[in-house]
Amino acid sequence: MLTTERHSLILEQLTKYKNLTIKDIIELTYASESTIRRDLTELEAQDKLVRIHGGATLPKRKLQEFSIKEKSTKNLHEKVQIAQYAVSLLNKGDCIFLDAGTTTMQMIPFLKDKEVVVVTNGLTHVEALMNYGIPTYVTGGYIKTKTGALIGAQTIQSISNYRFDKSFLGVNGFHKQFGYTTPDPEEASTKRQASAYALETFMLADQTKRNNVSFAKIADISDAALITCHLSEEAYKIFSDLTTVKVANQ
Amino acid sequence: MLTTERHSLILEQLTKYKNLTIKDIIELTYASESTIRRDLTELEAQDKLVRIHGGATLPKRKLQEFSIKEKSTKNLHEKVQIAQYAVSLLNKGDCIFLDAGTTTMQMIPFLKDKEVVVVTNGLTHVEALMNYGIPTYVTGGYIKTKTGALIGAQTIQSISNYRFDKSFLGVNGFHKQFGYTTPDPEEASTKRQASAYALETFMLADQTKRNNVSFAKIADISDAALITCHLSEEAYKIFSDLTTVKVANQ
DNA sequence: TCATATTCGTTCATTTTTGTTCAAAATCAT
DNA sequence: ATGATTTTGAACAAAAATGAACGAATATGA
Structure with a gap:
């Protein structure tokens, strides 16, 4: 499977389910964990998704961005x-x-x-x-x-x-x-x-x-x-x- | 289940029922008590809910109250x-x-x-x-x-x-x-x-x-x-x- | 008021996830 | 085909999330 195919597959499923675990994506693409991680890193750099611990989610657009403070309260x-x-x-x-x-x-x-x-x-x-x-x-x-x-x-x-x-x-x-x-x-x-x-x-x-x-x-x-x-x-x-x-x- | 999924699930149920017990949330998410407590602490820090003894409730939002009042306004x-x-x-x-x-x-x-x-x-x-x-x-x-x-x-x-x-x-x-x-x-x-x-x-x-x-x-x-x-x-x-x-x- | 039962916060060990490194495989250009 | 470059998968240490345990704090009911 081509890299771009994987990428669009991930994004497609993501728009469908709003968030995905890494395991979900592995089952979906039959690629290794490492590869998926690289994909997610790259897609995040393009603002197409947001990585979270355990998977990825859709980026918050205008709506909610403000009222729902998405800053993960770390530390x-x-x-x-x-x-x-x-x-x-x-x-x-x-x-x-x-x-x-x-x-x-x-x-x-x-x-x-x-x-x-x-x-x-x-x-x-x-x-x-x-x-x-x-x-x-x-x-x-x-x-x-x-x-x-x-x-x-x-x-x-x-x-x-x-x-x-x-x-x-x-x-x-x-x-x-x-x-x-x-x-x-x-x-x-x-x-x-x-x-x-x-x-x-x-x-x-x-x-x-x-x-x-x-x-x-x-x-x-x-x-x-x-x-x-x-x-x-x-x-x-x-x-x-x-x-x-x-x-x-x- | 992803952390964010749990969080939005909690908030969703909370807006529905106005308050939840920890037990409710455990049944809802199948997570442990500790995890739920951590979730509540974090969500409270983000002003999304208020913890009470035994569970959580919706925060009183003055600004939001105004907006709601405006909707039910006269004329x-x-x-x-x-x-x-x-x-x-x-x-x-x-x-x-x-x-x-x-x-x-x-x-x-x-x-x-x-x-x-x-x-x-x-x-x-x-x-x-x-x-x-x-x-x-x-x-x-x-x-x-x-x-x-x-x-x-x-x-x-x-x-x-x-x-x-x-x-x-x-x-x-x-x-x-x-x-x-x-x-x-x-x-x-x-x-x-x-x-x-x-x-x-x-x-x-x-x-x-x-x-x-x-x-x-x-x-x-x-x-x-x-x-x-x-x-x-x-x-x-x-x-x-x-x-x-x-x-x-x- | 007191005793009992919940609930709470904290700590610790365990599990899961993450980033990084490295070698093998695949792809590309010559 | 050969060497160079990129992509991939595996390994592993570091970081994060989780669940269980336990004493402290809080609610409940007599």
């Missing part, structure tokens, strides 16, 4: 720990900036008793904040449909209208030399601005982000405090030389 | 007519402001083919606009929890960063002498600003709003075009002396 437990620790740093009456993203999202349930005022650029956060009855301001801006984050010049301008006691930002990587980074330059600018208008900035990152370097730089390590999890003693030494490092639940 | 048919008529006034490529509120909400389904860019201060509108794939900007501001509308100084400032071809505003009353009015002065200011930054302004109001006078004045009748429904000939004469009046579907 959830760590994120919750980090979030909880971050909240413990708050004082009554603080005005804070809450960045869009899954880690900062986990802070919201703990905010209830803190009597803070929140400014956020995450549309996904808005609903949760409302449900907890937390006074909330939204930055303006263009909606990035993939993540429900507000970005662009308007967002940056909006932020400049506030002053924050503390900013809590999510990052995609932190690295001794290359600093805090994130894939989207637009988001990086937004984060930078939120940091500039805050007395203190906290970068939230689980351990998988260590030594990651993404495309767009947000700031140097020394420009913000780092809140993370499970840092080796060696790594702790490296980063705490440069900035305040808080390790949530050791 | 829906009139509002749809008015909205549809309003959309018919649009040209390809127009940049428009869409005010928060039930009547303007009805415009969204018809916008799909118009290739417009939308700026809105209604959080309830955002999800709908995204679902229809319409490029959307959100104004900044404070969230009025009752209605999901953005208001306040930041909203007004946000609006000044745009220029609209057309603004579509909802009003609570229109009156020959007292003009267009709405109960909340903050919202009135927002509407006034949206009108000021638009080449043309359209006030959308069903017939029950005629001769209503609310607390806060938005503008004089002559300051904006009026789109309404079922106007008596006498009333039509009165208002069309002052401004452009469009009667949707007579």
Whole structure:
């Protein structure tokens, strides 16, 4: 069977059943597991499907993308720990900036008793904040449909209208030399601005982000405090030389 | 069974029965208790459900509640007519402001083919606009929890960063002498600003709003075009002396 | 209030899935 | 046919998901 035949067969069955296991596909094509894996990798690169643990599924189009947050909540437990620790740093009456993203999202349930005022650029956060009855301001801006984050010049301008006691930002990587980074330059600018208008900035990152370097730089390590999890003693030494490092639940 | 399959199965059943016990889910999925617990934890982190002792239930979604309320709203048919008529006034490529509120909400389904860019201060509108794939900007501001509308100084400032071809505003009353009015002065200011930054302004109001006078004045009748429904000939004469009046579907 | 029964979160071992490497087979160009 | 390139399948270590066990927390009913 030709490679392209396999590919179209996979996609055909996928549109029919919405998701397939690797085993399904093996039975379907009589190819080996390795080959199927390669197929899936390739088809995913072409945006024709999305790989999931155990198989593949159809990519989410416009619909639902936003309301159903498809971000698989990986390292959830760590994120919750980090979030909880971050909240413990708050004082009554603080005005804070809450960045869009899954880690900062986990802070919201703990905010209830803190009597803070929140400014956020995450549309996904808005609903949760409302449900907890937390006074909330939204930055303006263009909606990035993939993540429900507000970005662009308007967002940056909006932020400049506030002053924050503390900013809590999510990052995609932190690295001794290359600093805090994130894939989207637009988001990086937004984060930078939120940091500039805050007395203190906290970068939230689980351990998988260590030594990651993404495309767009947000700031140097020394420009913000780092809140993370499970840092080796060696790594702790490296980063705490440069900035305040808080390790949530050791 | 794939993890995502289980997840969507759980959510599907949950929307059907409003709440489920862990046992229900085990019978449904043939997975172990541990696995189900993990699923629930993850789905809760994504705000898709709320865990309760013994199972899970649907989260209370304020924004969604608003949307549902809007659907069961009064004079829906009139509002749809008015909205549809309003959309018919649009040209390809127009940049428009869409005010928060039930009547303007009805415009969204018809916008799909118009290739417009939308700026809105209604959080309830955002999800709908995204679902229809319409490029959307959100104004900044404070969230009025009752209605999901953005208001306040930041909203007004946000609006000044745009220029609209057309603004579509909802009003609570229109009156020959007292003009267009709405109960909340903050919202009135927002509407006034949206009108000021638009080449043309359209006030959308069903017939029950005629001769209503609310607390806060938005503008004089002559300051904006009026789109309404079922106007008596006498009333039509009165208002069309002052401004452009469009009667949707007579 | 207390005792009992569920349910919950956590930990750990097991199973499954994944990415990578490497050699064999197939395909291609000359 | 020969050598070069690509595709394939197998092996294996790393990562992720799963299920069972168990003490802690919570609900239930007397």
